[in-house]
Amino acid sequence: MAEPLLQLKKICKSFPGVKALDDVDFSIREGEVVGLLGENGAGKSTLVKIISGVYMPDSGDMVWHGNKFNIKSIMDAQERGIAIIFQELNNCPNLSALENLFLGREIRSRAGVVDFRAMKKKAQEIFSYLGVQIPLATPVGKLSVALQQMVEIGKALLTKAKLIIMDEPTSSLTEKETRKLFQIIKELKAQNITVIFISHKLEEVFEVTDRLVVLRDGRRVGELETSAANRDSLVSLMVGREIHSFFSSRSKAAGTEVLLKIENFSGPPNVSGVNFELHRGEILGLAGLIGAGRTELALLMFGAEQKTSGKMFLQGKEIHVRSPRQAIENGIAYLSEDRKTKSLILPMMVRENITMSIHGTLSGFLGTLNRKKERELANSFVRLLEIKTSGLDQVVNNLSGGNQQKVVVAKWLATEPSILILDEPTRGIDVHAKAEIHKLITDLADKGTSIILISSELPEVVALSDRVLVMHEGKVRRVLDKAEISQENIMGAVFAR
Numbered sequence: 001m002a003e004p005l006l007q008l009k010k011i012c013k014s015f016p017g018v019k020a021l022d023d024v025d026f027s028i029r030e031g032e033v034v035g036l037l038g039e040n041g042a043g044k045s046t047l048v049k050i051i052s053g054v055y056m057p058d059s060g061d062m063v064w065h066g067n068k069f070n071i072k073s074i075m076d077a078q079e080r081g082i083a084i085i086f087q088e089l090n091n092c093p094n095l096s097a098l099e100n101l102f103l104g105r106e107i108r109s110r111a112g113v114v115d116f117r118a119m120k121k122k123a124q125e126i127f128s129y130l131g132v133q134i135p136l137a138t139p140v141g142k143l144s145v146a147l148q149q150m151v152e153i154g155k156a157l158l159t160k161a162k163l164i165i166m167d168e169p170t171s172s173l174t175e176k177e178t179r180k181l182f183q184i185i186k187e188l189k190a191q192n193i194t195v196i197f198i199s200h201k202l203e204e205v206f207e208v209t210d211r212l213v214v215l216r217d218g219r220r221v222g223e224l225e226t227s228a229a230n231r232d233s234l235v236s237l238m239v240g241r242e243i244h245s246f247f248s249s250r251s252k253a254a255g256t257e258v259l260l261k262i263e264n265f266s267g268p269p270n271v272s273g274v275n276f277e278l279h280r281g282e283i284l285g286l287a288g289l290i291g292a293g294r295t296e297l298a299l300l301m302f303g304a305e306q307k308t309s310g311k312m313f314l315q316g317k318e319i320h321v322r323s324p325r326q327a328i329e330n331g332i333a334y335l336s337e338d339r340k341t342k343s344l345i346l347p348m349m350v351r352e353n354i355t356m357s358i359h360g361t362l363s364g365f366l367g368t369l370n371r372k373k374e375r376e377l378a379n380s381f382v383r384l385l386e387i388k389t390s391g392l393d394q395v396v397n398n399l400s401g402g403n404q405q406k407v408v409v410a411k412w413l414a415t416e417p418s419i420l421i422l423d424e425p426t427r428g429i430d431v432h433a434k435a436e437i438h439k440l441i442t443d444l445a446d447k448g449t450s451i452i453l454i455s456s457e458l459p460e461v462v463a464l465s466d467r468v469l470v471m472h473e474g475k476v477r478r479v480l481d482k483a484e485i486s487q488e489n490i491m492g493a494v495f496a497r
Contacts (some may be wrong), residue, residue, distance in 0.1 A: 003066055005030045005194050006051070006163060011060035013046055015398055018390055020046040021057070022218045022305040028163070031192040033172075033185060035205040035226065039430040041388040041400045044198050048165045051082040051196075053077035056189055074442070075104070081162035085152045085169050093341070098123050100140050101154050112210035117327070119361045126154045126393040131180045144295060145172045145337045145424075155179065164188065165196045166402070170204060172337060174289045174456045175491070182208050187494025200430045201457065202231055214238055235431055250442050254282035258316075258421055261452050265310035267300040270474035274310070278419065278452065283445050285465030286454045287490045293474035294454045295337060297422045301326045328357060333417035335408055337424040337454070339401075343408040346397035350389050351378035353396050354410045381410035386436065402429040409437065413444075419445065423454045438464060458487045470494060 003255045004027040008453055013021040021043045028034045036044050049055045051062075061068055062078060071077045077084075088286045090101045098119060120136060127134050133148045138407040139149055144474070149172050157165050166185075185195055185208050185444050199205055205212065212229055214222040214237050222237045260278040265271060271293045278284050286294040299305040301312065303321040312319055321327045327334070336342040355362060363375050378392050385406040386459055389399060396407055405427065412420065423439070426434045441464060445451055450480050461468060468480040470493040478493035 002029050004028060004063070005065065007061075008051070008065040009063070011047070011050060012058045013043075013050060014058055016390070017355065019218050021050075021061075021422060022472055024215065024218070024220050024485060026213060026220065028194055028196065030162070030194055030470065031189055033067040033189055033195045033197055034214045035209035036196055036198045036211055036215070037205065039402075039432055041217075041403060042215040042238075042430075043218040044215055045167060045400065048084060048167055048198065049198060051077070051163075051327070054084075054164055063131055078159060078161075078457055079151055081160065082165070083156040083159045083161040083163070084165040085088040085149075086167055091140045091148060091151065094139055094154070096137050097134050097140055097147075097151055098136040099144065100151055101126070101158065103155075105158065112171075122158070123154070126157055130154060130177075130184070131156070141341075144291070146174070146177065147291075149173060150177070153184075154179050157184070161193065163194045163196070164343075165198075166187070168197045168427075169197075169202070170199065170201065170456075172424060172456060175458060176289055178204070200426075200434065202234065202431065206231075211324045227487065230332060238431065250283075250446060250466075252446055254445065255280040255448070259314070261313040261316075262301070263311045263313070265297065265300060265307055265312075267305055267307040267310075269296060271296050271300060271307075272474045274471075274474075276469055276476060276479070279466075280450055281445050281448045282439065282466045283451045283453055283464050285468040285485075286452060286471060287458065287461050287468050288471035288477075289494060292471040293496075294440070294471055296333055296474070297471070298423055298452065302332060302421065304334070304407050316335075328417075328481075329413055331416075331418035332421070333412040333415050333419070333426055334421040335412050335423055337427065338406045339404055341374055343411070344396050347395060348392045350382065350387070350396055350407060351375060351392040351397070353380055353407050354378040354414060358414050375413060378410075381413065385410055385440070386433070402433050405429055406433065406437075409440070417449065419450045419452070421452045421454070424456065425453070425458065426455070426457070437483065458490060461485075461490070 006028050008024065008026040009025045011021050024047060038044050050057050053074045053076050070406050080445055101123050102119050109115045123136055130150055130153060135464055136182060140151060152171060164249055169181060188195060197209055209226045212224045212226055213220065216238060257280045258277045262274060262276050265274040274297055288294050300307045303323045312321060319330050321330060345375065354377055359369060362370050364370060375392055385438045387406045396404055424435050441451060453464060462485050465485055466475045466482055468485050468490060469476050470478045470490055472494055480489055
């Protein structure tokens with residue numbers, strides 16, 4: 001058997017109140033695709049951040065091509081041929097897509113001047129290869145999360161990497177973009193390039209990996225050849241127990257009362273003439289490819305963007321939502337697909353993030369925040385959603401991505417909304433937490449909360465939705481009733497002429 005490209009021996013890493021890695025061993029050979037699995041907080045992201053130079057281990061050895069080495073920075077890792085696509089997008093939002101793509105590795109002329117023409121040509125080649133069209137001059141912060149993710153993937157492909165780490169690379173990609181990424185992984189493997197692949201979507205792991213390494217609570221608990229693994233045994237190994245159902249069933253059908261009606265909604269950048277009704281206690285799925293207008297429609301409804309035309313009726317009465325505050329006052333909550341920049345204040349504590357939208361209800365006559373009520377409410381959601389944290393005062397930035405997502409869910413549930421818009425609610429969440437979120441969604445709907453579910457995971461949309469609106473280029477292409485909902489019908493509507 002060939003010598004490993006990379007070996008990690010007894011790696012340990014601790015953060016305040018948390019031991020993230022405890023004597024972890026890991027190895028990978030050239031041209032191998034290894035899946036790194038585990039629940040949120042298992043230590044996956046910490047391990048790959050050590051490999052890529054973001055963190056230094058507290059103890060343990062790292063071996064590259066048979067020689068011990070230390071990586072002290074991301075640039076140090078890149079010089080050795082290690083690239084990473086982060087789960088949390090690692091871009092500069094005010095810089096253009098082109099500038100982000102070449103940041104730190106600009107193409108220069110012989111005179112040392114940045115050659116923008118050469119960079120544009122190379123960028124167009126990369127994005128054409130990825131099968132996406134990205135406006136190169138647009139600030140990255142104005143692109144959808146999915147397109148930002150494709151910029152990150154493009155960055156990794158630009159380097160002459162020997163090892164590429166992909167941390168939840170498909171978390172905001174649709175089926176079409178995911179298929180293209182899988183083809184790229186196969187081509188990388190054929191070129192003897194090594195890939196560490198992290199995903200909570202087990203069907204992806206089974207498709208693209210050769211071997212699986214499982215972490216639980218900071219420890220390595222198992223290794224399996226992918227061909228010998230199955231879903232149930234893998235999940236049991238990851239969570240330490242069996243999960244009998246990945247999707248929760250409704251205990252009762254959605255109501256017939258029209259709670260919300262949208263008429264001829266249009267707005268930037270491409271939403272045009274959208275009409276639909278949302279019933280009380282209904283889970284309404286929004287499906288479509290990147291750029292279909294799903295997130296853009298949600299932002300218009302929530303008042304985060306201003307519509308150019310259209311009306312919104314709540315229980316038959318027209319309402320005017322020009323800001324998120326007005327949306328919340330009307331019982332509408334929106335969980336953004338981008339938790340890092342639009343949903344959380346990362347340097348603040350868990351309890352502060354959970355309660356930030358309801359200070360009015362937690363304050364007394366003089367406007368003083370009731371800290372006891374704040375802690376009680378925040379603690380109730382930590383227990384309900386099983387948020388892994390050292391305490392209510394832990395800084396959110398120190399939580400795993402999945403636990404950050406749970407804090408966002410808690411923040412909006414605290415507003416007790418009648419309409420909850422969920423934009424990629426299980427992005428970056430492990431299988432156990434995902435099952436819990438699915439159950440929470442169905443429980444909320446059964447209790448009368450109306451839910452609009454935006455998800456790039458078609459199985460999730462199919463399993464949870466009572467109806468599905470299929471969007472394409474900012475318009476509703478088709479509405480599927482419960483009996484019509486299937487992945488085939490959704491994709492058929494997307495590509496229908």
